[in-house]
Amino acid sequence: MKTMALILSIILFITGLLGTILPVLPGAILIYGGMLLYGILTQFATLNANFFILQALVLVLIFFIDFLASTVGVQSFGGSKQAVWGAVIGIILGLIFFGPLGMIVGPFLGAAITELFRGKDLIQAIHVGFGTLIGVLGGTFLKSCIEILMITYFFMQI
Numbered sequence: 001m002k003t004m005a006l007i008l009s010i011i012l013f014i015t016g017l018l019g020t021i022l023p024v025l026p027g028a029i030l031i032y033g034g035m036l037l038y039g040i041l042t043q044f045a046t047l048n049a050n051f052f053i054l055q056a057l058v059l060v061l062i063f064f065i066d067f068l069a070s071t072v073g074v075q076s077f078g079g080s081k082q083a084v085w086g087a088v089i090g091i092i093l094g095l096i097f098f099g100p101l102g103m104i105v106g107p108f109l110g111a112a113i114t115e116l117f118r119g120k121d122l123i124q125a126i127h128v129g130f131g132t133l134i135g136v137l138g139g140t141f142l143k144s145c146i147e148i149l150m151i152t153y154f155f156m157q158i
Helices: 003-019 027-041 048-076 081-117 122-157
Strands: none
Touching: 003 048, 003 122, 027 048, 027 122, 048 081, 048 122, 081 122
């Protein structure tokens, strides 16, 4: 049973890491789910409550980074609060219409178009869109690193 639990957990870990890069899947939640599944299937033989509480706190940190990265990217390049929401909507619509490429195109266009509607000139709107893109990609990189640390800690504990 332990081997099967480990295989299922690894599948969820890989899917979770892919979900961080392609945000159609809830990456960090899948990783945490893989750990929880392992715990349940092995009757929590090697993973205790402290492990799961720590991992849950890291999960919350990852969600915070997701929001903060976009906000910092937009605001660092002179964008408005509305541009942050434009980037969020852009990610969703981008993924629907452009698939994985929408992760890059969506937030850029969402923030830039929002700034154009707010009366900014084209150069400034593109500047804000670029800042949004840097924030989203930086956040994705940081989340991936933290998720790899989560997985590494999991293997250290089992």
